[in-house]
Amino acid sequence: xxxxxxxPIALVLVILSSLALWVNTSEATPGSxxxxxxxxxxxxxxxxxxxxxxxxGVVRAxxxxxxxxxxxxxxxxVFGWHQHGGPLWAVVAxxxxxxxxxxxxxxxxxxxxxxxxPGNHTHNARNESTTEEVVVYVTFMLPKDGVTRIDVxxxxxxxx
Numbered sequence: 001x002x003x004x005x006x007x008p009i010a011l012v013l014v015i016l017s018s019l020a021l022w023v024n025t026s027e028a029t030p031g032s033x034x035x036x037x038x039x040x041x042x043x044x045x046x047x048x049x050x051x052x053x054x055x056x057g058v059v060r061a062x063x064x065x066x067x068x069x070x071x072x073x074x075x076x077x078v079f080g081w082h083q084h085g086g087p088l089w090a091v092v093a094x095x096x097x098x099x100x101x102x103x104x105x106x107x108x109x110x111x112x113x114x115x116x117x118p119g120n121h122t123h124n125a126r127n128e129s130t131t132e133e134v135v136v137y138v139t140f141m142l143p144k145d146g147v148t149r150i151d152v153x154x155x156x157x158x159x160x
Contacts, residue, residue, distance in 0.1 A: 028151035033077025033127070039137075041067040050141060052087055052118060059118040061086050064144040073097065073134040078126040081154045084119035085146030088138050095134035100124045104157030122152050 047062040063086065073079075073095070090097075096110045101123050108128075109115055117123070127134040140148050 031080035033074035073127040
């Protein structure tokens with residue numbers, strides 16, 4: 001008798017957990033005012049084991065694909081909260097891009113600035129100018145079947 005009551009309760013808990021995951025995924029914030037222009041992409045014959053030491057700690061990646069993308073961000077444009085499937089290097093070619101992490105602290109990267117993103121943390125970036133476009137060239141170092149963007153739930157700050 002006790003077991004017969006546990007099965008329906010367990011089933012309800014599984015359904016509620018599934019709904020919670022679906023709701024969290026649907027709350028991800030898409031970007032707006034950002035245009036991506038793929039420049040080139042290539043697969044390595046053998047994966048290259050790479051090790052990076054950003055401020056957030058050591059990041060290891062088995063790089064199988066290198067992809068270069070040009071992003072143009074309209075005035076007021078925003079990437080939306082996301083992560084990446086692997087590390088990347090970004091070069092700001094025009095304008096100023098403001099990069100936000102989950103502490104909601106913004107760091108401005110102006111023309112000629114370069115930064116590394118380890119790919120494994122949630123962040124957002126936006127063009128806070130009302131008149132100038134931002135152009136950013138990004139080199140992604142992705143594992144096999146890695147993706148350039150993974151939408152995630154927004155950080156608890158007042159950004160799109």
